[in-house]
Amino acid sequence: MGPMLCAFAIGFVYPFCKGVYLSFCKFKTTSDAQFIGFGNYIKALNDASFVHSFWYTALFALVSLVFINVLAFAVAYALTQGIKGSNLFRTVFFMPNLIGGIVLGYVWSMIFDGILSRYSTSILLETKYGFWGLIILMCWQQVGYMMIIYIAGLQAVPEDMLEAAKIDGANRWQTLWKVTIPNVMPSITICTFLTLTNSFKLFDQNLALTGGQPYIIQSDGSAIKTTEMLALNIYNTFYGQNVNSRGTAQAKAVLFFLLVAAIGLIQLRATRKKEVQQ
Numbered sequence: 001m002g003p004m005l006c007a008f009a010i011g012f013v014y015p016f017c018k019g020v021y022l023s024f025c026k027f028k029t030t031s032d033a034q035f036i037g038f039g040n041y042i043k044a045l046n047d048a049s050f051v052h053s054f055w056y057t058a059l060f061a062l063v064s065l066v067f068i069n070v071l072a073f074a075v076a077y078a079l080t081q082g083i084k085g086s087n088l089f090r091t092v093f094f095m096p097n098l099i100g101g102i103v104l105g106y107v108w109s110m111i112f113d114g115i116l117s118r119y120s121t122s123i124l125l126e127t128k129y130g131f132w133g134l135i136i137l138m139c140w141q142q143v144g145y146m147m148i149i150y151i152a153g154l155q156a157v158p159e160d161m162l163e164a165a166k167i168d169g170a171n172r173w174q175t176l177w178k179v180t181i182p183n184v185m186p187s188i189t190i191c192t193f194l195t196l197t198n199s200f201k202l203f204d205q206n207l208a209l210t211g212g213q214p215y216i217i218q219s220d221g222s223a224i225k226t227t228e229m230l231a232l233n234i235y236n237t238f239y240g241q242n243v244n245s246r247g248t249a250q251a252k253a254v255l256f257f258l259l260v261a262a263i264g265l266i267q268l269r270a271t272r273k274k275e276v277q278q
Helices: 002-022 039-045 048-079 086-098 101-119 127-155 159-167 172-183 185-200 204-209 230-238 243-272
Strands: 215-217 223-225
Touching: 002 243, 039 048, 039 243, 048 086, 048 127, 048 185, 048 223, 048 230, 086 127, 101 127, 101 204, 127 185, 127 204, 159 172, 172 185, 185 243, 204 230, 223 230, 230 243
Parallel strands: none
Antiparallel strands: 215 223
16 A cells, blocks of 8 residues: 555656646746746636637537447447357457557548548648548547447346336337436446547647648737647647746646546536436
8 A cells, every 4th residue: 555655646646736836837947947826827828729729629529529429339239239240340440449649640641641632632731621530530549449338338238128128119219218328328427438538638649640730820920720639739838949838838737637627527427417226
């Protein structure tokens, strides 16, 4: 217990507390940090690129939440109906999850540019292509993982309840909505939580696929990268040319943590209320 608690304090608690402190400081390195109060938070909230990346990430999270969970549940439901080769299909659908995000980003970037080349454009030149490219990449990587969770939930549905529904004359669609889905709510809770948090935290795929491109120039001369998500925006702020913005980047990171934590807790509370107690 002691060594684990010590490792947790060194590996998580101390860096987290240090990061929160630095969000109130102006610094180039951690050794020259100067406390300035809430200035970094004011700059972060007034940063047009940060606000844009927030709404862009929120839209991305919402769309990916629907697509990933609907597709994953549909595949899981199909593979639990006793079709031949179901184990092979499970393996095939799960395999993309084993590939690193950076690799996936570059591979899909070449695929999309190859498809779009016939229209004399690139995924880096159109915001809509970048958005849907990220959605396709995320679905391709995550559907198989969520499928495994849904399969576990579907296999745990009590057989006597399914038999009772069949005896009562319920068709397959009615059984799905009235019996199966309510009993699979614990799996839906987990998959919804993972999809939301993974979507908000998406970084490596965003960096490799679009890098935030394209961008638009504001009237004040600043640039907004139209496909830049929150994590990439924080990274670019911290490691950008202006080293004096590192405190602002740290403030953005704290706001980012609070946002993801709040959304995750609200979602868990909302979906757990609908779980069926067996």
